[in-house]
Amino acid sequence: MRPKNLEKEATLRTMALQIIAEEGLENLSMQKLAKAANVSPRTIYIKYENKEDLLIKLFIEEVLGNYEKAVLQNFNSDMDFAEGVQCLWQNAFAYLTNNRPHFALMQYGNSSPLLNKAFQQANIQQGDFFAPIHQFLEKQKAQGCIHHLPFDAQRAMLFSPLISLVSEYFDYATRDRQIITPDVLMACCNILIKGMLK
Amino acid sequence: MRPKNLEKEATLRTMALQIIAEEGLENLSMQKLAKAANVSPRTIYIKYENKEDLLIKLFIEEVLGNYEKAVLQNFNSDMDFAEGVQCLWQNAFAYLTNNRPHFALMQYGNSSPLLNKAFQQANIQQGDFFAPIHQFLEKQKAQGCIHHLPFDAQRAMLFSPLISLVSEYFDYATRDRQIITPDVLMACCNILIKGMLK
DNA sequence: TATAAGTAAATGAACGTTTATTTATATTTG
DNA sequence: CAAATATAAATAAACGTTCATTTACTTATA
Numbered sequence: 001m002r003p004k005n006l007e008k009e010a011t012l013r014t015m016a017l018q019i020i021a022e023e024g025l026e027n028l029s030m031q032k033l034a035k036a037a038n039v040s041p042r043t044i045y046i047k048y049e050n051k052e053d054l055l056i057k058l059f060i061e062e063v064l065g066n067y068e069k070a071v072l073q074n075f076n077s078d079m080d081f082a083e084g085v086q087c088l089w090q091n092a093f094a095y096l097t098n099n100r101p102h103f104a105l106m107q108y109g110n111s112s113p114l115l116n117k118a119f120q121q122a123n124i125q126q127g128d129f130f131a132p133i134h135q136f137l138e139k140q141k142a143q144g145c146i147h148h149l150p151f152d153a154q155r156a157m158l159f160s161p162l163i164s165l166v167s168e169y170f171d172y173a174t175r176d177r178q179i180i181t182p183d184v185l186m187a188c189c190n191i192l193i194k195g196m197l198k
Numbered sequence: 199m200r201p202k203n204l205e206k207e208a209t210l211r212t213m214a215l216q217i218i219a220e221e222g223l224e225n226l227s228m229q230k231l232a233k234a235a236n237v238s239p240r241t242i243y244i245k246y247e248n249k250e251d252l253l254i255k256l257f258i259e260e261v262l263g264n265y266e267k268a269v270l271q272n273f274n275s276d277m278d279f280a281e282g283v284q285c286l287w288q289n290a291f292a293y294l295t296n297n298r299p300h301f302a303l304m305q306y307g308n309s310s311p312l313l314n315k316a317f318q319q320a321n322i323q324q325g326d327f328f329a330p331i332h333q334f335l336e337k338q339k340a341q342g343c344i345h346h347l348p349f350d351a352q353r354a355m356l357f358s359p360l361i362s363l364v365s366e367y368f369d370y371a372t373r374d375r376q377i378i379t380p381d382v383l384m385a386c387c388n389i390l391i392k393g394m395l396k
Numbered sequence: 397t398a399t400a401a402g403t404a405a406a407t408g409a410a411c412g413t414t415t416a417t418t419t420a421t422a423t424t425t426g
Numbered sequence: 427c428a429a430a431t432a433t434a435a436a437t438a439a440a441c442g443t444t445c446a447t448t449t450a451c452t453t454a455t456a
Contacts, residue, residue, distance in 0.1 A: 003405080003452090008406090024310050026223060029440075039407090041443080050442075107309040111306045111309050150382060153378065157386055164358035165354050184351050188347070191345065192389075195392045201426090201431085228417080238434070240419095241431080248416075397456100399456085403453100409444105411444070416438100417437080418437070419435090423431080425428100426427105
C-alpha cells in the first residue's frame with residue numbers, strides 16, 4: 001500500500017490558513033487551495049469530507065486546539081489572581097502575534113455562522129475548552145477575591161481586550177512604530193486585574 | 199424622467215444584512231440578494247458599482263454610520279469618566295442588541311480583509327470616526343483621572359468587552375435564560391471604570 | 397532474491413451548478 | 427419624445443465535487 005504523505009496534509013492546512021489570512025475566508029476555494037498546496041483538488045477530498053469539514057477541522061483542531069495549549073502553558077488554577085491573568089495574557093499574546101494566520105481564522109469564529117456553530121458544539125462536547133480557566137475563576141470567586149459574575153461574562157471581560165489588542169498589534173505592524181508594546185500590554189492587563197479584584 | 203424607487207434600495211440593504219446575519223457573508227450572492235429583495239440582479243448594479251461597493255457601503259454607511267449615531271446620543275466629552283463610559287455602553291448595547299443584522303456585519307469588520315481595509319480608509323479619511331470619544335479620553339488623561347495609554351489601546355479596553363457581551367447576549371437569546379442582563383452589563387462596565395481610573 | 401498481486405494514495409480532467417456581471421429591451425415619468 | 431429606471435435573459439469564469447485512472451509502496455508467493 002502506498003504510504004500516506006503526511007507532509008501534504010500539513011501543507012494543505014498551512015496554505016489554507018495563509019489564504020484565509022491574506023484574502024479572507026470568502027476567497028478560499030478548493031481549487032485555489034489545491035494549487036497553492038501543489039496537490040490535486042481530488043486529494044483534498046481524500047483527507048476531508050468536504051469544504052465545511054475542512055474548515056471546521058482547521059478551526060477546531062488547528063486553531064483553537066493549538067491556542068488552548070499555548071495559553072495554558074505554565075498556568076495552573078491555584079495561582080493567585082494577578083499572577084494567573086498575567087500568565088494567560090502573556091501566553092496568548094505571544095502565541096497569537098507569532099501565528100497571524102491562526103489569529104485570522106480565529107477572528108472568523110465571531111462572524112461566520114458555520115464556525116460559530118462549530119465552536120459552540122465543540123464547547124459542549126468537550127465539556128469545557130478552557131476547563132482550567134473555569135476552575136481558576138471559580139476558585140477566585142469562592143475565595144471572595146473577585147466580584148461575582150456569570151462565567152461567560154467573566155471570560156468576555158478577561159479575554160476580549162487581549163484579542164482586540166492583538167488586532168491592533170497587527171494593524172500597527174506595517175506602520176513605522178508599534179504601539180502595542182509589552183509595557184502597554186501589561187498596563188492593560190493590570191487595569192483589568194485592578195477592576196476585577198474586590 | 200422616471201423617479202428612483204427609494205424603497206427598493208432600502209429593501210436591498212435590509213435583505214443584504216439579513217442574509218449576512220443568517221447565512222454569513224460568504225453566502226451572500228448578488229442573485230440571492232436580488233431574489234430576496236424582489237428585484238432583478240441588474241437593478242443592484244444601477245445602485246452599486248459592484249459587489250465590493252455594495253458591501254463597503256453597507257458596512258460603512260449602514261452599519262458603522264448608524265452605530266456611531268446611536269452610541270453618541272446624549273453623550274458629550276465633558277461628562278465625567280464614569281458617567282461618560284456608562285452612557286456609551288448603554289447606548290451601544292441597546293443599539294446592537296436591537297439590530298442583530300447590523301451587529302453581524304460589524305463583526306465581519308474584524309475578519310474580512312475587504313471590510314477591514316475599508317474601515318481603516320474610512321477612519322483616515324474622516325479624521326476620526328468617533329471624534330467625541332477621542333476628545334473625551336484626551337480630556338480625562340489631561341485631568342489625570344485615567345492612566346496614560348495609546349488611544350487605540352484605550353479604545354480596545356473600553357469597547358471590546360462590550361462587543362463580546364453583545365455576542366454572548368445573542369448566543370443566550372435562543373436558550374431558556376438570558377445571562378447578559380442590564381445588571382451584568384453595568385457590573386462589567388463598572389469593573390472597567392474602576393480599573394481605568396487612577 | 398525476484399516478482400506478481402493487492403491496496404490505499406494521489407491524480408488530471410471533467411461534471412453540473414452558481415457566480416458576478418452585461419447586453420438588449422421594456423417601462424415609467426417629466 | 428427624452429431620459430432614467432428596471433428588467434429578463436445571457437455571458438464567461440469559477441465554484442464544489444466526482445470519475446476513471448495511475449502511482450507507489452507492502453506483502454505473499456516461488
